[in-house]
Amino acid sequence: MAAISSVVVKNLAVERGGKRVIHDVSFAIKSGEITALLGANGAGKSSTVMALAGVLPIAGGRMRLDATSLTGLSPDRIRRAGLALVPEGHRVLGQLSVEDNILVAAFDGSPSARREGLERAYEIFPELAQRKRQLASDLSGGQKQMVAMAQAFIAKPGFMVVDELSLGLAPAVVKRLAEALKIAAQNGIGVLLIEQFANLALDLADHAMVMERGRLVYDGASTTLRANPEILHGAYLAS
Numbered sequence: 608m609a610a611i612s613s614v615v616v617k618n619l620a621v622e623r624g625g626k627r628v629i630h631d632v633s634f635a636i637k638s639g640e641i642t643a644l645l646g647a648n649g650a651g652k653s654s655t656v657m658a659l660a661g662v663l664p665i666a667g668g669r670m671r672l673d674a675t676s677l678t679g680l681s682p683d684r685i686r687r688a689g690l691a692l693v694p695e696g697h698r699v700l701g702q703l704s705v706e707d708n709i710l711v712a713a714f715d716g717s718p719s720a721r722r723e724g725l726e727r728a729y730e731i732f733p734e735l736a737q738r739k740r741q742l743a744s745d746l747s748g749g750q751k752q753m754v755a756m757a758q759a760f761i762a763k764p765g766f767m768v769v770d771e772l773s774l775g776l777a778p779a780v781v782k783r784l785a786e787a788l789k790i791a792a793q794n795g796i797g798v799l800l801i802e803q804f805a806n807l808a809l810d811l812a813d814h815a816m817v818m819e820r821g822r823l824v825y826d827g828a829s830t831t832l833r834a835n836p837e838i839l840h841g842a843y844l845a846s
């Protein structure tokens with residue numbers, strides 16, 4: 608079995624618009640596991656993962672992927688170090704084909720690595736292989752989210768951070784995307800999932816974390832959180 612890899616965040620602080628929105632957040636996520644990050648609107652989930660992916664600057668703390676420090680690195684360097692972000696809102700380049708959208712994410716790979724990456728992405732999402740020549744702007748919301756996830760897969764990441772899997776998507780599509788995350792975890796990828804529907808996230812996740820007003824208020828097994836719904840209710844009511 609492959610060695611366990613981990614992303615470790617220590618004492619993270621983030622400011623937005625001059626205001627501290629993330630306070631002293633520490634956690635670790637492991638390869639081969641799905642970790643759900645839950646909390647009410649505005650609790651700080653997106654700010655946390657955007658800081659982890661290098662998209663937002665940090666005001667304090669440090670982050671590493673195994674022995675590699677991610678603190679202060681650009682989003683591109685963090686992606687190359689092995690942490691891929693699937694951003695909220697199914698962003699694609701509408702005027703490019705589906706295949707070119709996926710390949711854009713692997714621009715720095717060798718031709719053979721790009722081909723292998725494409726094959727991997729099409730194995731996970733055969734519906735994209737059928738539409739590879741289509742313009743991305745013609746895709747449904749669910750298919751766009753698949754492209755965004757395929758862009759993460761092609762980079763062969765150790766870790767994938769998914770910001771809002773189900774946003775605006777039909778339940779059948781969400782089920783399909785959830786299966787892809789399970790496959791990713793079975794293949795040894797560590798997944799950090801932000802999801803507004805706590806039940807969906809807890810069904811998928813091994814490990815769960817709950818944020819409340821910029822702080823981490825739960826970090827443990829998802830089964831424990833399911834057995835103690837008052838923890839989640841408290842967090843959702845507090846914000």
Ligand SMILES: Nc1ncnc2c1ncn2[C@@H]1O[C@H](COP(=O)(O)OP(=O)(O)OP(=O)(O)O)[C@@H](O)[C@H]1O
Pocket residue numbers: 623624628646647648649650651652653654655
């Ligand atoms: N662009 C911004 N400028 C200033 N403050 C922001 C900005 N975006 C978010 N915030 C503030 O940062 C805090 C954390 O928001 P964040 O979006 O990280 O929470 P969240 O848990 O991801 O919520 P949501 O599910 O609504 O995205 C909130 O107080 C929010 O008002």
